[in-house]
Amino acid sequence: MPRPPAVADPARLPADLPRVHAGIAAWFAVHGRDLPWRRPDAGPWGVMVSEYMLQQTPVVRVLPVWLEWMERWPTPADLAAEPSGEALRAWGRLGYPRRALRLHAAARRIVEDHDGAVPERYEDLLALPGVGAYTAAAISCFAFGRPETVVDTNIRRVHARLFTGNALPEPAYTAAEARLAEALMPDTEHDGGALANAWNAGVMELGALVCTARAPRCDDCPVRDACAWLRAGQPAPHYTPRGQPWAGTDRQVRGAFMAALRDADAPVGREELLRADVVLATGAPADQLERCLASLLADGLAHEGRHGVALPH
């Protein structure tokens, strides 16, 4: 079986790639947001917490929760010393609460296996619960300046437009995209990772602020002259049918149970929990309520003891 080429076809890279690098770096230096986890005093743990919270959740909703977390748990050991239920409660309504559970588990792993310090290496980060390819690269690069190739949804969209000429990337991440992303990384052998950090962060920020999914602000783009999508006349995206509706789903019902448990300061009797206002508001039938509660218990997002159901210990 032939190996794929190590880098993207050089013919597909723009001849003025260095100019693109410089343009985005300069734009980022001026327009990049002053987010607290980008400040030097945030530290690796601050970066790590932000990356978990930002998985599928917008910056504006993460900001206040991140500030609370960093004040309350300034180190992995501080979080590791708490019951997991405290992490779930402090997670609030960020969504996908298993991220809080995994971040708590990762903090305990860091204390046990890494002497309480967030690991620097991609492979060590990848081994932590809740850390996938994106998050491992992001922490390694943004917290430690390592030249890892970071690819998130913003970066995929910028690449699709700037270099491939498509309005949006395909739903599934392809090997060709990964090769392109690798090939685009600036040569960072001798600069301590500063170029890689600026490139990854700059492209991501460009995607978040200018090269947005809908209504991109191309007039404000520092690399519009090099954009394959603009050159092609901004062809419209072809939307692929999306996932299930929200109303009536297990996700809605599970979310309602978690909201009820977060608001309770003591275990709630099973019958009382099933009749909580937020739970009843879902209009879900009894069998669905039972199934969802059972799944939350199985996932470790809730715990049932003698006195009722509560967030886990």
Next chain:
DNA sequence: GAAACGTGGGC
């Protein structure tokens, strides 16, 4: 590889 997994805001 598809499907599941929360929540809220924008157009």
Next chain:
DNA sequence: TGCCCAAGTTT
């Protein structure tokens, strides 16, 4: 109003 989207990971 409904559909789309938001710094993904896991099974």
